[in-house]
Amino acid sequence: MPSDELPWTEHPQQGDESADLGLLAPSWAGSAVAGLTGDAGYLRALLDAEAALTRAQAALGLAPRSAAAAVTAAAAEPHRHDARTLALRARTAGNPVVPLVADLTAAVADRDPGVAAYVHRGATSQDILDTATMLVCARALDTVLPDLARTAAALRRTAAEHRDTPMAGRTLTQHAVPTTFGLKAAGWRSLVLDAHDRLASVRAALPVQLGGAAGTLAAFHAYAEAEDGRPPAPDLGSRLLARYAAETGLAAPALPWHTLRTPVADLAGALAFTAGALGKLAADVLTLSRTELGELTEGSGGGSSAMPHKTNPVRATLIAAAARQVPGLAAVLYGSLAAEDERPAGAWHAEWQPLRDALRLTGGAARDAAELTAHLRVHPRRMRQNLDATGGLVVTERLVAALTALTGRAEARRILDTAARRTAERDIELPAALDETLDEALPMAPCGALPTAPCEDRPAPSDGPPAPRGVPALSPSRLRQLLDPTGYLGSAGALVDRALERPEHPAQELP
Numbered sequence: 001m002p003s004d005e006l007p008w009t010e011h012p013q014q015g016d017e018s019a020d021l022g023l024l025a026p027s028w029a030g031s032a033v034a035g036l037t038g039d040a041g042y043l044r045a046l047l048d049a050e051a052a053l054t055r056a057q058a059a060l061g062l063a064p065r066s067a068a069a070a071v072t073a074a075a076a077e078p079h080r081h082d083a084r085t086l087a088l089r090a091r092t093a094g095n096p097v098v099p100l101v102a103d104l105t106a107a108v109a110d111r112d113p114g115v116a117a118y119v120h121r122g123a124t125s126q127d128i129l130d131t132a133t134m135l136v137c138a139r140a141l142d143t144v145l146p147d148l149a150r151t152a153a154a155l156r157r158t159a160a161e162h163r164d165t166p167m168a169g170r171t172l173t174q175h176a177v178p179t180t181f182g183l184k185a186a187g188w189r190s191l192v193l194d195a196h197d198r199l200a201s202v203r204a205a206l207p208v209q210l211g212g213a214a215g216t217l218a219a220f221h222a223y224a225e226a227e228d229g230r231p232p233a234p235d236l237g238s239r240l241l242a243r244y245a246a247e248t249g250l251a252a253p254a255l256p257w258h259t260l261r262t263p264v265a266d267l268a269g270a271l272a273f274t275a276g277a278l279g280k281l282a283a284d285v286l287t288l289s290r291t292e293l294g295e296l297t298e299g300s301g302g303g304s305s306a307m308p309h310k311t312n313p314v315r316a317t318l319i320a321a322a323a324r325q326v327p328g329l330a331a332v333l334y335g336s337l338a339a340e341d342e343r344p345a346g347a348w349h350a351e352w353q354p355l356r357d358a359l360r361l362t363g364g365a366a367r368d369a370a371e372l373t374a375h376l377r378v379h380p381r382r383m384r385q386n387l388d389a390t391g392g393l394v395v396t397e398r399l400v401a402a403l404t405a406l407t408g409r410a411e412a413r414r415i416l417d418t419a420a421r422r423t424a425e426r427d428i429e430l431p432a433a434l435d436e437t438l439d440e441a442l443p444m445a446p447c448g449a450l451p452t453a454p455c456e457d458r459p460a461p462s463d464g465p466p467a468p469r470g471v472p473a474l475s476p477s478r479l480r481q482l483l484d485p486t487g488y489l490g491s492a493g494a495l496v497d498r499a500l501e502r503p504e505h506p507a508q509e510l511p
Contacts, residue, residue: 022034025360025364026318027318027319027321027322027360027361027364027365027368028322028360028361028363028364029364031143031360031363031364031367032140032143032363032367033140033143033144033359033360033362033363033364033367034360034363034364036136036139036140036143037136037140037356037359037360037363039083039087040078040083041136041139042096042132042133042136042356043078043081043083043086043100044078045131045132045133045135045136045139046096046097046100046128046129046132047075047076047078047081047100047104048075048132048135048248049127049128049131049132049135049248050071050075050100050101050104050119050120050128051068051071051072051074051075051076052131052244052247052248053120053123053127053128053131053210053244053247054067054068054071054072054118054119054121055068055071055072055247056240056243056244056246056247057118057121057122057220057240059243059247060236060239060240060243062220062223062224062227062240063115063118063121064115064118066112066114066115067108067112067115067118070108070111070112070115070116071104071108071115071118071119073111074104074107074108074110074111075104077107080103080107081100081103081104085099086099086100086103093125094349095125095126095129095349096129097125097128097129098125101119101120101125101128104119104120105119105120121219121223122212122217122219122220122222122223123210123212123219124211124212124213124343126209126211126258126343126348127209127210127211127212127256129352130209130257130258131208131209131210131244131248131250133352133355134206134207134208134209134248134250134263135248135250136356136359137203137206137267137355137359138203138206138249138250140359140363141199141202141203142203143363144199144274144362144363144366145196145199145200145203145505147363147366147367147369147370148192148195148196148199148274148366148369148370149196149504149505149506150370150373150374151192151278151366151369151370151373152189152192152193152196152504153504154370154373154374154376155185155186155188155189155192155373156189156500156504158181158182158185158373158376158378159182159183159185159186159189159496159499159500160182160496160500161182161378162180162181162182162185162378162380163180163182163493163496163497164180164182164489164492164493165180165181165182165378165380165383166178166179166180166181166383166384166387166485166486166489167179167180167181167184167295167383167384167386167387168383168386168387168389168394168485170287175389175390175393175394176394177394177395177397177398177488178387178394178395178485178486178488178489179489179492180489180492180493180496181295181378181380181383182492182493182496183492183495183496184284186495186496186499186500187499188280188281188284188373189499189500189504190499190502191277191278191280191281192277192278192281192369193502193504194273194277195270195273195274195277195278196504196505198269198270198273198274199270199271199274200505201270202263202266202267202270204251205251205263205266206250206251206263206267207245207250207251207252207253207257207263208241208244208245208248208250208251208252208253209253209256209257209258210240210241210244210256211255211256211257211258212256214258214342214343215255215256215258215342216237217236217237217240217241217256220232220236220237220240221236221237224236241253258342258343258348259339259340259341259342259343259344259347259348261333261336261337261339261347261351264333264336264351264355265333265334265336265337267333267355268329268330268333268334268355268358269330269334271326271329271330271358271359271362272326272327272329272330272358274326274362274365274366275322275323275325275326275327275358275361275362275365276323276326276327278319278322278323278365278366278369279319279320279322279323279324279365280323281316281319281369281372281373282315282316282317282319282320282323282369282372283316283320283323285298285313285316285372285376286313286316286317286320289313289316293382293386294379294382295378295379295382295383295386296376296377296378296379297311297313297376297377297379298311298313298314298315298316298372298375298376298377299372299374299375299376299377300371300375315368315369315371315372316368316372318364318365318368319365319368319369319372322361322362322364322365323365325357325361326358326361326362329354329355329357329358329361330354330358332350332351332354333351333354333355333358335347335350336348336350336351387485388485390430391423391429391430392429392430392431392483392485393420393423393430394485395482395483395484395485395488396416396419396420396430397488398482398488399412399416399434399482399483400412400413400416402474402478402482403415403416403474407441411441414441415434415437415438415441416434418433418437418441419433419434419436419437420433422436422437430483431479431483434479438474
């Protein structure tokens with residue numbers, strides 16, 4: 001194709017070719033978190049952090065109110081700052097705050113030259129970037145938490161509706177014992193609520209950062225002394241931190257945390273947990289929506305470019321993809337805890353992109369989970385068909401318990417092991433295999449040798465021939481009862497009821 005026919009040559013207004021709009025990241029593309037964590041969102045947060053700092057100083061008499069007004073007004077015009085230019089200029093200083101401060105200072109000087117010196121006064125670049133990062137995280141989590149609440153509410157409805165819907169429980173990919181879909185959905189909901197609680201706790205604790213050059217806040221003391229001619233009160237730093245927190249809506253930390261990265265590590269853990277919790281839901285949906293199982297269907301699946309018949313579980317697929325990525329990103333963030341001195345070379349810088357990616361992926365997964373659970377289609381008939389697929393083997397645990405009273409546990413287990421093997425090897429139904437195995441095993445036991453009532457006191461089965469002397473046989477009616485998987489659900493219903501007593505937070509509730 002000639003160069004003059006390339007779309008980016010014909011349409012240069014399409015934007016910067018280096019911009020990441022999520023073309024290869026459908027997990028988060030178009031989500032609210034994507035916009036809040038983009039370069040424009042970070043630029044907005046950086047400017048907000050600078051303006052809040054000047055306002056905090058003005059509130060304590062460390063800057064004139066006119067400076068607070070001028071910086072706030074200039075910071076309210078992010079369109080005056082080009083993110084790409086700032087990014088390129090950031091290579092000189094290693095972070096975007098240095099060029100942004102120069103541009104913001106010039107913008108304030110255009111408004112009021114006499115107060116331009118109060119831009120960024122006393123702060124260091126990490127104070128502003130860390131505070132801006134916490135603002136970005138807070139704004140992002142304020143969209144994730146409602147999505148998690150919506151997901152939990154949808155799962156509550158599903159669990160209640162299918163409280164007693166039987167299905168096969170599966171362990172190590174194989175049928176185990178019967179369970180209910182209501183119990184499975186209640187389990188999903190429990191994980192989602194756990195994730196919500198962890199993220200809400202972290203969200204409430206996100207702190208501002210303010211320590212100055214090396215965490216002592218000394219520059220603020222120096223400027224105050226220079227203006228007043230006397231040393232400021234020793235609690236100046238604490239009061240300034242509290243006011244800065246109030247101006248940003250973030251928490252006030254006990255200490256500057258330039259190299260005390262608890263806030264980032266806690267957030268990393270909560271994001272990884274959330275992605276994993278949603279990933280569990282997605283993994284189950286992906287398994288149960290397989291063609292050969294067909295127990296679940298996404299309400300609006302995706303199509304295939306080659307196969308018209310397919311309706312792919314796209315929402316679950318994207319959630320699963322996010323769940324595989326976020327733990328690795330969290331590992332990088334945990335690794336940055338080992339930060340040397342009062343400002344590290346590299347550990348701090350290594351956090352920026354992984355944290356943004358983790359926020360985006362988790363936010364996208366929460367969005368997709370809310371959509372998935374709101375429209376999930378459940379197929380009880382297929383669940384029952386699959387539950388019956390083993391011809392009763394799914395309740396062999398129950399049969400062992402029933403036979404144990406007649407033969408002892410070891411012999412009961414041997415009998416069921418043999419019967420189960422015969423069903424597979426000879427392709428016969430479990431009742432036939434069990435009858436055959438019992439006939440071989442039990443007549444060998446003399447009357448009275450087994451832990452049962454004396455043979456003479458045993459009534460003959462009402463729907464079959466009398467049991468031979470010394471054979472504690474199961475009647476056909478009792479065997480049918482034992483083989484009914486819907487009669488072996490244990491406390492599933494009660495467990496669902498108990499789980500649903502735990503309330504979820506309203507979707508509109510924010511910390």
